[in-house]
Amino acid sequence: MKGILLVNLGTPDTTSVKDVRKYLREFLMDKRVIDIPFWKRWLLINLIIAPFRGPKSAKEYDKLFDEKGSPLKYYSVSITEKLQAKLGDNYKVILGMRYQSPSLASALDELKNCESIHVIPLFPQYASASTGSVQDKVMELMKDWQIIPDVTFTSKFFEEKLFLQTIVDRARKLMSEDEYDHFVFSYHGLPERQITKGAIDNHCQFGSCCGVYDDKNQYCYRAQCFENSRLLAQLLELNKDQYSVTFQSRLGKTPWIRPYTDEVLKTLPANGIKKVLAFSPAFVSDCLETTVEVGQQFRDEFIEAGGEKWTLVPSLNEEGTWVECLEGMVKKIAE
Numbered sequence: 304m305k306g307i308l309l310v311n312l313g314t315p316d317t318t319s320v321k322d323v324r325k326y327l328r329e330f331l332m333d334k335r336v337i338d339i340p341f342w343k344r345w346l347l348i349n350l351i352i353a354p355f356r357g358p359k360s361a362k363e364y365d366k367l368f369d370e371k372g373s374p375l376k377y378y379s380v381s382i383t384e385k386l387q388a389k390l391g392d393n394y395k396v397i398l399g400m401r402y403q404s405p406s407l408a409s410a411l412d413e414l415k416n417c418e419s420i421h422v423i424p425l426f427p428q429y430a431s432a433s434t435g436s437v438q439d440k441v442m443e444l445m446k447d448w449q450i451i452p453d454v455t456f457t458s459k460f461f462e463e464k465l466f467l468q469t470i471v472d473r474a475r476k477l478m479s480e481d482e483y484d485h486f487v488f489s490y491h492g493l494p495e496r497q498i499t500k501g502a503i504d505n506h507c508q509f510g511s512c513c514g515v516y517d518d519k520n521q522y523c524y525r526a527q528c529f530e531n532s533r534l535l536a537q538l539l540e541l542n543k544d545q546y547s548v549t550f551q552s553r554l555g556k557t558p559w560i561r562p563y564t565d566e567v568l569k570t571l572p573a574n575g576i577k578k579v580l581a582f583s584p585a586f587v588s589d590c591l592e593t594t595v596e597v598g599q600q601f602r603d604e605f606i607e608a609g610g611e612k613w614t615l616v617p618s619l620n621e622e623g624t625w626v627e628c629l630e631g632m633v634k635k636i637a638e
Contacts, residue, residue: 305394306417306452307633308410309383310437311425311588313402314373318364324357329402335436338497366595374589374620376400379425381621382629389630401437408444419453421636423629425587427461428490428527431497434458457632458522461531461584465628470584471538472624474616478539481612483580485571486541488532489597490585492550492559493524525550525560531584551601552592568601572609579605579613587619 315326331337331348339347364373371377379398387396395417399410401424414420424437438456445451460466512520516530532548549564571579581601583593593615602613619625 304392304417306414306420307386307390307394307396308414308420308422308441309379309386309396309398309425309629310407310410310422310441311375311379311398311400312433312590313400313404314375314590315364316403318361318368320357320361323361323364324353326403327353327357327360333402333432333436335439336432338432338494338500363591363595366599367589367591374594378588378618378620382626385621385626386629386633389626390633394633401440407437407440411441411444415448417452419455421455421457421633423457423460423632426585427459427466427587428524428531428585429459429522430493430524431500432493455636457636459527460628460632461527462534463628463632465624465631466619467534467538469619469622469624469628470535470582470616473619473622474535474539474580474582477580477614477616481578481614483578483612483614484576485579486536486539486546487549487564487568487579487581488528488535488546489549489551489564489581489583489601490528490531491592492553492563494555495558495560498523498525498560528585535582535584551596564597564601565604568605568610568613569608571605577609577611579610580616581613582616583618587625589618589620593618 313326313330315322328348331352332344334341334344337344337347367374379400383396383398387394390396395414397410397413399405399407401407411420422437422441424434426433426437429435438458441454441456445454513523513526513529516526516533520526528550529548532546536543536546547562547567549562549567550560551564553559553563568579581597583597586593598615602615605613
């Protein structure tokens, strides 16, 4: 039997301040997420961020959670079950979260007897803080196994046709119901230093180098986001003036990759752009960064700046075409 491990980011178990703080501590103590010396990271997270940000974040999670809990979790569970049904008895499909539950350790334990394990981090674009962190943790957890089966990873999948098609189909449905002046592709941001650390031959210039996607920048997160947007724009038949590529969720005072979504959206109404269709192609499930940040917070800021309508294209969640995409990715590895 072949093992398939799907990995999503994770979510607090509940919206209580206690559980949110627990999640923040595990997430932000990851050396690939906040890449500063351990002692500085420990002091920052445990003495500042978790105590003071915990209550505020808990209120934000209250906006996201519904009667079934966290959408990120229950949609991840759903696609795991649907992928298992499509692949059949020759495969064992297990879900693990990088942070919180179900843990990666428990997920890997269920796959110990498989002849091989293929790991699919559910992050379309590669970044050290997301996909890289999953790969790092999986290898750490498996290093003491007496028998280690063949292990492979999917590092990125934003170019997969069915991944793109699922987003396009969801966007076209909204475009058939209303006309939009502009399209914004908003991706989760990263500190600039995390991009330059992985740059080949000092290739990264935080600008012109992302205009072309090639072997030198294929693992540059920013370049992947621009290429992802170009591919979506082509399928939606948009020209360069009709869309913007932006980055959200920055923290602290250090430079993060630009342009910033919250700054760009405030300039649009003054340029006659009143209706915007927004995308979050860095996420496959509804979560805090999509539903609350892009869908609600950015909408309010856009309208306050003079806009009229800001609509978020839903995440892939449990859409059938997205499950077919995962099935195709698995079978491609098996060939």
